[in-house]
Amino acid sequence: MTRTALVTGGSRGIGAAIAVALKDADYKVAANYAGNDEAAQKFTADTGIKTYKWSVADYDACEAGIKQVEADLGPIDVLVNNAGITRDAPFHKMTRDQWREVMETNLNGVFNMTHPLWNGMRERKFGRIITISSINGQKGQFAQANYSAAKAGDIGFTKALAQEGARAGITVNAICPGYIATDMVMAVPEKVRESIIAQIPVGRLGEAAEIARCVVFLSSDDAGFITGSTITANGGQYFV
Ligand code: NDP
Numbered sequence: 001m002t003r004t005a006l007v008t009g010g011s012r013g014i015g016a017a018i019a020v021a022l023k024d025a026d027y028k029v030a031a032n033y034a035g036n037d038e039a040a041q042k043f044t045a046d047t048g049i050k051t052y053k054w055s056v057a058d059y060d061a062c063e064a065g066i067k068q069v070e071a072d073l074g075p076i077d078v079l080v081n082n083a084g085i086t087r088d089a090p091f092h093k094m095t096r097d098q099w100r101e102v103m104e105t106n107l108n109g110v111f112n113m114t115h116p117l118w119n120g121m122r123e124r125k126f127g128r129i130i131t132i133s134s135i136n137g138q139k140g141q142f143a144q145a146n147y148s149a150a151k152a153g154d155i156g157f158t159k160a161l162a163q164e165g166a167r168a169g170i171t172v173n174a175i176c177p178g179y180i181a182t183d184m185v186m187a188v189p190e191k192v193r194e195s196i197i198a199q200i201p202v203g204r205l206g207e208a209a210e211i212a213r214c215v216v217f218l219s220s221d222d223a224g225f226i227t228g229s230t231i232t233a234n235g236g237q238y239f240v
Helices: 013-024 037-047 059-073 096-124 135-139 145-168 190-198 208-219
Strands: 004-007 028-033 050-053 078-081 127-132 170-177 230-233
Touching: 004 013, 004 059, 013 028, 013 037, 013 078, 013 208, 028 037, 028 059, 037 050, 050 059, 059 096, 078 096, 096 127, 096 145, 096 170, 127 145, 127 208, 135 145, 135 170, 135 230, 145 170, 170 208, 208 230
Parallel strands: 004 028, 004 078, 028 050, 078 127, 127 170, 170 230
Antiparallel strands: none
């Protein structure tokens, strides 16, 4: 049986690597994105994976987008909540918009995507919800009160929902990547990036494909006994 997976923020970075890895593992895959049409078109041309544009911050748009994906590919078995943004600022300079935008995408977006899919997964007695949180949701990070709060919220959401999904064959897990070489991290000034690498015991940034392999495992039948857990993949930078 070929299962269907939907990856939010699946057109670039970690999400793109996840979408490709799931396709390589024989899933039917849809990749959602927010607005960068050029990157999405290039991704589809390179991989053959269809992309769908909507914002995870908009509940109605999520419902409509999910309906479209299910009409095209069939019921969604695996949801990867990967879409995320940063709006960094030290707290004394953080604006209400910076706080709100990060919460709406990184935390509300996870609710907005999971909620419309939940009943279908319960009825079919199978589901995999995998949310990409962050090391900074585990340990907190200077100038990221918004991001750290949202990503910590994703972990709480995962632990709570795992309990509700367990009897229905739905597993709910989170992955906390450390620093991964994507646009988000490469946008950080080089000096700051060098100081980040100096704090990673393995001495390098992670690769998006390394996170993607965790997702493929958590999606599989082999991972059916793993729920409510967090895979920490950060090169030894922080132990929970
Ligand atoms: P990128 O900035 O490289 O890519 C982000 C993706 O998310 C893009 O596809 C973007 O679409 C999409 N996106 C952003 N906002 C929305 C939205 N409102 N609705 C739908 N899609 C949206 O990010 P990364 O690959 O670096 O990060 C992926 C996830 O991993 C994020 O949740 C991030 O917080 C987390 N993470 C990343 C780490 C890292 O080191 N890179 C470390 C730990 C966690 P578009 O192209 O249209 O803008």
